[in-house]
Amino acid sequence: MPHLIYFWVSLVALCVAPFLFNPHQFAFSDFIIDYREFLRWMGRGNSRSHANSWIGYCRLSRTRITGYKKKRLGHPSEKLVADLPRASLRTIIFHEILAPIMLAVIFAVAYAYVKSFPAPGLTFEDDQFQGGISRLAIIVLVPIAWNAVVLLTLFFVSLFFGPSLHNCCAKFGSVIAGVAHALAVAGLIATLEFFWYIEYWNTANTVLGIIAMIAIQRAIFKVLTSVVISREFKHDETNRAWWTGRWYGRGLGGHAFSQPLREFIVKIIEMSMFTADFITAHLLMFALSIPLVVPFIDMIHSISLFWLRPSKQIHAPIYSLRQRAQRRSIVLRYSMVFLFAWIVFLALILVPVIVQATAYSNGDKKDLCHFCRTL
Secondary structure: HHHHHHHHHHHHHHHHHHHOOOOOOOOOOHHHHHHHHHHHHHOOOOOOOOOOOOOHHHHHHHHHHHOEOOOOOHHHHHHHOOOOOOHHHHHHHHHHHHHHHHHHHHHHHHHHHHHEEEOOOOOOOOEEHHHHHHHHHHHHHHHHHHHHHHHHHHHHHHHHHHHHHHOOOOOOHHHHHHHHHHHHHHHHHHHHHHHHOOOOOOOOOOHHHHHHHHHHHHHHHHHHHHHHHOOOOOOOOOHHHHHHOOOOOOOOOHHHHHHHHHHHHHHHHHHHHHHHHHHHHHHHHHHHHHHOOOOOHHHHHHHHHOOHHHOOOOOOOOHHHHHHHHHHHHHHHHHHHHHHHHHHHHHHHHHHHHHHHOOOOOOOOOOOOOHHHHO
Protein backbone atom coordinates (compact mmCIF):
# COMPACT_ATOMS: atom_id res chain seq x y z
CA MET A 1 0.00 0.00 0.00
CA PRO A 2 2.70 2.62 0.80
CA HIS A 3 4.35 2.08 -2.57
CA LEU A 4 1.03 2.71 -4.34
CA ILE A 5 0.54 5.92 -2.37
CA TYR A 6 4.05 7.02 -3.27
CA PHE A 7 3.42 6.20 -6.93
CA TRP A 8 0.19 8.18 -7.20
CA VAL A 9 1.50 11.13 -5.19
CA SER A 10 4.58 11.29 -7.41
CA LEU A 11 2.49 10.99 -10.56
CA VAL A 12 0.07 13.74 -9.53
CA ALA A 13 2.96 15.96 -8.42
CA LEU A 14 4.74 15.62 -11.76
CA CYS A 15 1.55 16.49 -13.63
CA VAL A 16 0.29 19.33 -11.45
CA ALA A 17 3.42 20.94 -9.99
CA PRO A 18 4.32 23.04 -13.08
CA PHE A 19 0.87 24.60 -12.94
CA LEU A 20 0.64 25.07 -9.18
CA PHE A 21 3.83 27.13 -9.19
CA ASN A 22 2.39 29.48 -11.79
CA PRO A 23 1.34 32.57 -9.77
CA HIS A 24 -1.81 33.27 -11.79
CA GLN A 25 -2.73 29.75 -12.80
CA PHE A 26 -6.20 30.13 -11.30
CA ALA A 27 -7.02 33.52 -12.78
CA PHE A 28 -9.97 32.76 -15.05
CA SER A 29 -9.00 35.04 -17.92
CA ASP A 30 -5.38 33.89 -17.91
CA PHE A 31 -6.49 30.26 -17.74
CA ILE A 32 -8.69 30.61 -20.81
CA ILE A 33 -6.00 32.52 -22.70
CA ASP A 34 -3.53 29.75 -21.86
CA TYR A 35 -6.05 27.24 -23.19
CA ARG A 36 -6.23 29.23 -26.42
CA GLU A 37 -2.45 29.24 -26.71
CA PHE A 38 -2.42 25.50 -26.16
CA LEU A 39 -4.88 24.94 -29.01
CA ARG A 40 -2.87 27.26 -31.27
CA TRP A 41 0.34 25.44 -30.35
CA MET A 42 -1.23 22.11 -31.26
CA GLY A 43 -2.35 23.36 -34.67
CA ARG A 44 0.62 25.43 -35.84
CA GLY A 45 3.20 24.56 -38.45
CA ASN A 46 1.03 22.87 -41.08
CA SER A 47 0.64 25.76 -43.54
CA ARG A 48 3.89 27.57 -42.81
CA SER A 49 6.93 27.02 -40.64
CA HIS A 50 6.71 27.91 -36.97
CA ALA A 51 9.46 27.70 -34.37
CA ASN A 52 7.03 26.89 -31.54
CA SER A 53 4.52 24.20 -32.51
CA TRP A 54 3.47 20.70 -31.59
CA ILE A 55 4.54 19.29 -34.95
CA GLY A 56 7.97 20.86 -34.49
CA TYR A 57 8.34 19.22 -31.09
CA CYS A 58 7.15 15.91 -32.55
CA ARG A 59 9.70 16.07 -35.36
CA LEU A 60 12.45 16.96 -32.88
CA SER A 61 11.58 13.97 -30.70
CA ARG A 62 11.60 11.67 -33.71
CA THR A 63 14.93 12.90 -35.05
CA ARG A 64 16.66 11.84 -31.84
CA ILE A 65 16.30 8.35 -33.27
CA THR A 66 16.32 8.87 -37.03
CA GLY A 67 18.78 11.76 -37.23
CA TYR A 68 18.89 14.36 -40.01
CA LYS A 69 19.81 14.07 -43.63
CA LYS A 70 23.00 15.85 -44.61
CA LYS A 71 21.43 17.49 -47.64
CA ARG A 72 20.67 21.18 -47.19
CA LEU A 73 18.25 23.13 -49.35
CA GLY A 74 18.66 26.58 -47.85
CA HIS A 75 15.17 26.78 -46.37
CA PRO A 76 14.71 29.12 -43.39
CA SER A 77 13.30 26.29 -41.29
CA GLU A 78 16.66 24.50 -41.51
CA LYS A 79 18.11 27.13 -39.17
CA LEU A 80 15.78 26.01 -36.39
CA VAL A 81 17.64 22.73 -35.87
CA ALA A 82 21.24 21.64 -35.43
CA ASP A 83 23.08 18.63 -36.82
CA LEU A 84 21.99 15.42 -35.16
CA PRO A 85 23.28 11.94 -36.09
CA ARG A 86 21.20 8.80 -36.08
CA ALA A 87 21.01 6.96 -32.77
CA SER A 88 23.48 4.14 -32.23
CA LEU A 89 22.48 0.59 -33.07
CA ARG A 90 22.64 -0.49 -29.43
CA THR A 91 20.34 2.33 -28.37
CA ILE A 92 17.86 1.46 -31.09
CA ILE A 93 17.82 -2.26 -30.33
CA PHE A 94 17.64 -2.12 -26.54
CA HIS A 95 15.86 1.15 -25.80
CA GLU A 96 13.64 1.63 -28.85
CA ILE A 97 12.72 -1.95 -29.76
CA LEU A 98 13.25 -4.51 -27.01
CA ALA A 99 12.25 -2.38 -24.01
CA PRO A 100 8.90 -1.17 -25.47
CA ILE A 101 8.08 -4.68 -26.69
CA MET A 102 8.77 -6.19 -23.27
CA LEU A 103 6.62 -3.54 -21.59
CA ALA A 104 3.81 -4.18 -24.07
CA VAL A 105 4.00 -7.93 -23.46
CA ILE A 106 3.80 -7.42 -19.69
CA PHE A 107 0.64 -5.31 -19.88
CA ALA A 108 -0.91 -7.53 -22.54
CA VAL A 109 -0.36 -10.62 -20.39
CA ALA A 110 -1.86 -8.84 -17.38
CA TYR A 111 -4.98 -7.92 -19.32
CA ALA A 112 -5.24 -11.38 -20.92
CA TYR A 113 -5.07 -12.96 -17.47
CA VAL A 114 -7.93 -10.79 -16.23
CA LYS A 115 -10.00 -11.73 -19.28
CA SER A 116 -9.29 -15.45 -18.85
CA PHE A 117 -12.19 -15.65 -16.42
CA PRO A 118 -15.76 -16.18 -17.66
CA ALA A 119 -17.82 -13.23 -18.81
CA PRO A 120 -20.21 -11.60 -16.33
CA GLY A 121 -23.26 -13.76 -15.73
CA LEU A 122 -21.48 -16.96 -16.80
CA THR A 123 -19.58 -19.65 -14.96
CA PHE A 124 -16.74 -21.99 -15.86
CA GLU A 125 -19.31 -24.70 -16.65
CA ASP A 126 -20.73 -22.59 -19.51
CA ASP A 127 -17.40 -22.97 -21.34
CA GLN A 128 -17.52 -19.41 -22.74
CA PHE A 129 -14.50 -17.25 -22.06
CA GLN A 130 -13.62 -13.73 -23.08
CA GLY A 131 -10.76 -13.24 -25.49
CA GLY A 132 -8.39 -10.64 -24.12
CA ILE A 133 -6.08 -10.74 -27.14
CA SER A 134 -8.92 -10.14 -29.60
CA ARG A 135 -10.13 -7.15 -27.61
CA LEU A 136 -6.64 -5.72 -27.46
CA ALA A 137 -6.34 -6.18 -31.21
CA ILE A 138 -9.53 -4.18 -31.69
CA ILE A 139 -8.58 -1.19 -29.55
CA VAL A 140 -4.98 -1.19 -30.81
CA LEU A 141 -5.49 -1.66 -34.54
CA VAL A 142 -8.82 0.08 -35.14
CA PRO A 143 -7.55 3.61 -34.29
CA ILE A 144 -4.44 3.02 -36.41
CA ALA A 145 -6.51 1.74 -39.34
CA TRP A 146 -8.95 4.64 -38.95
CA ASN A 147 -6.10 7.15 -39.02
CA ALA A 148 -4.66 5.47 -42.11
CA VAL A 149 -7.99 5.69 -43.96
CA VAL A 150 -8.48 9.34 -42.95
CA LEU A 151 -4.95 10.26 -44.00
CA LEU A 152 -5.21 8.46 -47.33
CA THR A 153 -8.52 10.15 -48.12
CA LEU A 154 -7.32 13.62 -47.18
CA PHE A 155 -4.06 13.04 -49.05
CA PHE A 156 -5.94 12.76 -52.34
CA VAL A 157 -8.17 15.70 -51.38
CA SER A 158 -5.14 17.91 -50.75
CA LEU A 159 -3.34 16.54 -53.81
CA PHE A 160 -6.20 17.40 -56.17
CA PHE A 161 -7.50 20.61 -54.59
CA GLY A 162 -4.49 21.99 -52.73
CA PRO A 163 -2.50 23.39 -55.67
CA SER A 164 -5.53 25.15 -57.14
CA LEU A 165 -6.72 26.59 -53.82
CA HIS A 166 -3.29 27.70 -52.64
CA ASN A 167 -3.57 31.25 -53.98
CA CYS A 168 -6.99 31.96 -52.48
CA CYS A 169 -6.84 29.81 -49.33
CA ALA A 170 -3.55 30.34 -47.53
CA LYS A 171 -4.63 28.15 -44.61
CA PHE A 172 -5.75 25.20 -46.71
CA GLY A 173 -3.08 22.98 -45.15
CA SER A 174 -4.09 23.94 -41.63
CA VAL A 175 -7.74 23.19 -42.38
CA ILE A 176 -6.93 19.74 -43.79
CA ALA A 177 -4.67 19.01 -40.81
CA GLY A 178 -7.37 20.20 -38.41
CA VAL A 179 -9.97 17.94 -40.02
CA ALA A 180 -7.59 14.97 -39.85
CA HIS A 181 -6.74 15.58 -36.20
CA ALA A 182 -10.39 16.07 -35.25
CA LEU A 183 -11.35 12.81 -36.94
CA ALA A 184 -8.45 11.04 -35.22
CA VAL A 185 -9.61 12.27 -31.80
CA ALA A 186 -13.20 11.26 -32.56
CA GLY A 187 -12.08 7.83 -33.74
CA LEU A 188 -10.06 7.16 -30.61
CA ILE A 189 -12.87 8.31 -28.32
CA ALA A 190 -15.37 6.12 -30.18
CA THR A 191 -13.03 3.14 -29.90
CA LEU A 192 -12.56 3.64 -26.16
CA GLU A 193 -16.30 4.02 -25.61
CA PHE A 194 -16.93 0.82 -27.56
CA PHE A 195 -14.25 -0.92 -25.52
CA TRP A 196 -15.91 0.28 -22.32
CA TYR A 197 -19.20 -1.13 -23.62
CA ILE A 198 -17.85 -4.61 -24.42
CA GLU A 199 -16.26 -4.61 -20.97
CA TYR A 200 -19.77 -4.26 -19.49
CA TRP A 201 -18.83 -0.76 -18.27
CA ASN A 202 -16.25 -2.27 -15.93
CA THR A 203 -13.93 0.67 -15.27
CA ALA A 204 -11.06 -1.36 -13.79
CA ASN A 205 -10.85 -3.73 -16.76
CA THR A 206 -11.24 -0.85 -19.18
CA VAL A 207 -8.39 1.12 -17.63
CA LEU A 208 -6.17 -1.96 -17.67
CA GLY A 209 -7.01 -2.51 -21.33
CA ILE A 210 -6.26 1.12 -22.18
CA ILE A 211 -2.89 0.87 -20.45
CA ALA A 212 -2.11 -2.25 -22.46
CA MET A 213 -3.28 -0.50 -25.64
CA ILE A 214 -0.97 2.45 -24.98
CA ALA A 215 1.99 0.15 -24.37
CA ILE A 216 1.35 -1.91 -27.51
CA GLN A 217 0.84 1.13 -29.74
CA ARG A 218 3.96 2.71 -28.29
CA ALA A 219 5.93 -0.43 -29.12
CA ILE A 220 4.57 -0.49 -32.68
CA PHE A 221 5.43 3.16 -33.25
CA LYS A 222 8.88 2.77 -31.71
CA VAL A 223 9.66 -0.13 -34.03
CA LEU A 224 8.37 1.75 -37.08
CA THR A 225 10.38 4.84 -36.17
CA SER A 226 13.56 2.86 -35.58
CA VAL A 227 13.38 0.41 -38.48
CA VAL A 228 11.16 1.81 -41.24
CA ILE A 229 11.46 5.59 -41.15
CA SER A 230 14.50 7.10 -42.83
CA ARG A 231 16.42 10.18 -41.76
CA GLU A 232 14.58 13.46 -41.42
CA PHE A 233 15.06 16.52 -43.56
CA LYS A 234 16.17 19.54 -41.57
CA HIS A 235 13.35 21.57 -43.06
CA ASP A 236 9.64 20.89 -42.63
CA GLU A 237 8.70 20.99 -46.30
CA THR A 238 7.46 17.39 -46.37
CA ASN A 239 5.00 18.01 -43.53
CA ARG A 240 3.53 21.04 -45.24
CA ALA A 241 3.56 19.30 -48.62
CA TRP A 242 1.43 16.49 -47.20
CA TRP A 243 -1.29 18.80 -45.92
CA THR A 244 -1.23 21.33 -48.77
CA GLY A 245 -0.78 18.81 -51.62
CA ARG A 246 1.99 20.92 -53.18
CA TRP A 247 4.90 18.52 -53.56
CA TYR A 248 6.49 20.43 -56.41
CA GLY A 249 8.84 23.33 -55.80
CA ARG A 250 9.95 21.94 -52.44
CA GLY A 251 13.49 21.16 -53.54
CA LEU A 252 13.11 17.47 -52.69
CA GLY A 253 14.56 16.23 -55.96
CA GLY A 254 14.38 12.45 -56.27
CA HIS A 255 13.06 12.21 -52.71
CA ALA A 256 9.73 13.57 -53.96
CA PHE A 257 8.83 10.03 -55.09
CA SER A 258 9.67 8.31 -51.80
CA GLN A 259 8.68 10.99 -49.31
CA PRO A 260 4.87 10.60 -49.67
CA LEU A 261 5.04 6.96 -48.53
CA ARG A 262 7.43 7.83 -45.72
CA GLU A 263 5.27 10.76 -44.69
CA PHE A 264 2.19 8.53 -44.72
CA ILE A 265 3.76 6.24 -42.11
CA VAL A 266 4.99 9.24 -40.14
CA LYS A 267 1.56 10.85 -40.19
CA ILE A 268 -0.09 7.69 -38.85
CA ILE A 269 2.28 7.82 -35.89
CA GLU A 270 1.80 11.56 -35.46
CA MET A 271 -1.99 11.28 -35.54
CA SER A 272 -1.96 8.73 -32.73
CA MET A 273 0.44 10.86 -30.72
CA PHE A 274 -1.69 13.94 -31.34
CA THR A 275 -4.83 12.26 -30.03
CA ALA A 276 -2.99 11.06 -26.93
CA ASP A 277 -1.54 14.51 -26.21
CA PHE A 278 -4.81 16.28 -26.96
CA ILE A 279 -6.92 14.07 -24.70
CA THR A 280 -4.34 13.93 -21.89
CA ALA A 281 -3.88 17.70 -21.89
CA HIS A 282 -7.63 18.25 -21.76
CA LEU A 283 -8.00 15.86 -18.84
CA LEU A 284 -5.31 17.81 -17.01
CA MET A 285 -6.97 21.13 -17.82
CA PHE A 286 -10.34 19.85 -16.70
CA ALA A 287 -8.84 18.95 -13.34
CA LEU A 288 -7.11 22.32 -13.03
CA SER A 289 -10.28 24.21 -13.93
CA ILE A 290 -12.22 22.88 -10.94
CA PRO A 291 -10.61 25.34 -8.44
CA LEU A 292 -11.70 28.24 -10.66
CA VAL A 293 -15.19 28.06 -9.16
CA VAL A 294 -13.79 28.92 -5.71
CA PRO A 295 -14.15 32.66 -4.97
CA PHE A 296 -10.87 34.59 -4.74
CA ILE A 297 -8.90 31.44 -5.56
CA ASP A 298 -6.32 33.43 -7.52
CA MET A 299 -5.53 35.67 -4.54
CA ILE A 300 -5.50 32.72 -2.13
CA HIS A 301 -3.17 30.79 -4.42
CA SER A 302 -0.79 33.75 -4.81
CA ILE A 303 -0.69 34.37 -1.07
CA SER A 304 0.07 30.72 -0.32
CA LEU A 305 2.70 30.67 -3.05
CA PHE A 306 4.63 33.82 -2.13
CA TRP A 307 3.57 34.30 1.51
CA LEU A 308 2.86 37.95 0.81
CA ARG A 309 -0.05 40.08 1.90
CA PRO A 310 -2.54 41.09 -0.81
CA SER A 311 -1.20 44.65 -0.74
CA LYS A 312 2.31 43.34 -1.47
CA GLN A 313 1.34 41.07 -4.33
CA ILE A 314 2.73 41.60 -7.81
CA HIS A 315 0.42 44.01 -9.60
CA ALA A 316 -1.41 42.70 -12.61
CA PRO A 317 -0.24 44.02 -15.99
CA ILE A 318 -1.82 47.24 -17.19
CA TYR A 319 -3.45 46.76 -20.59
CA SER A 320 -4.61 49.36 -23.05
CA LEU A 321 -8.27 49.64 -24.01
CA ARG A 322 -7.61 47.76 -27.22
CA GLN A 323 -5.78 44.97 -25.41
CA ARG A 324 -8.58 44.70 -22.86
CA ALA A 325 -11.17 44.40 -25.59
CA GLN A 326 -9.07 41.78 -27.35
CA ARG A 327 -8.62 39.78 -24.15
CA ARG A 328 -12.35 39.94 -23.39
CA SER A 329 -13.12 38.67 -26.88
CA ILE A 330 -10.64 35.82 -26.52
CA VAL A 331 -11.96 34.86 -23.08
CA LEU A 332 -15.57 34.92 -24.28
CA ARG A 333 -14.97 32.81 -27.38
CA TYR A 334 -12.66 30.24 -25.88
CA SER A 335 -14.71 29.95 -22.71
CA MET A 336 -17.45 28.59 -24.93
CA VAL A 337 -15.00 26.17 -26.51
CA PHE A 338 -13.72 24.99 -23.14
CA LEU A 339 -17.25 24.66 -21.77
CA PHE A 340 -18.25 22.60 -24.80
CA ALA A 341 -15.23 20.34 -24.24
CA TRP A 342 -16.26 19.96 -20.58
CA ILE A 343 -19.81 19.00 -21.59
CA VAL A 344 -18.56 16.42 -24.08
CA PHE A 345 -16.21 14.95 -21.48
CA LEU A 346 -18.95 14.71 -18.86
CA ALA A 347 -21.33 13.15 -21.39
CA LEU A 348 -18.77 10.50 -22.31
CA ILE A 349 -18.45 9.58 -18.64
CA LEU A 350 -21.98 10.06 -17.29
CA VAL A 351 -24.01 8.54 -20.12
CA PRO A 352 -22.35 5.10 -19.80
CA VAL A 353 -22.73 5.29 -16.02
CA ILE A 354 -26.44 6.02 -16.37
CA VAL A 355 -26.82 3.23 -18.93
CA GLN A 356 -25.05 0.85 -16.60
CA ALA A 357 -27.28 1.81 -13.69
CA THR A 358 -30.46 1.29 -15.71
CA ALA A 359 -29.47 -1.73 -17.81
CA TYR A 360 -27.87 -3.63 -14.94
CA SER A 361 -30.48 -2.77 -12.35
CA ASN A 362 -31.37 -6.44 -11.93
CA GLY A 363 -27.72 -7.46 -11.69
CA ASP A 364 -27.90 -9.70 -14.79
CA LYS A 365 -25.38 -8.76 -17.48
CA LYS A 366 -25.32 -11.82 -19.67
CA ASP A 367 -28.31 -10.82 -21.84
CA LEU A 368 -27.18 -7.26 -22.52
CA CYS A 369 -24.43 -7.98 -25.04
CA HIS A 370 -24.38 -11.45 -26.56
CA PHE A 371 -21.27 -11.07 -28.70
CA CYS A 372 -19.36 -9.48 -25.80
CA ARG A 373 -19.26 -12.81 -24.01
CA THR A 374 -17.08 -14.46 -26.65
CA LEU A 375 -15.28 -11.46 -28.16
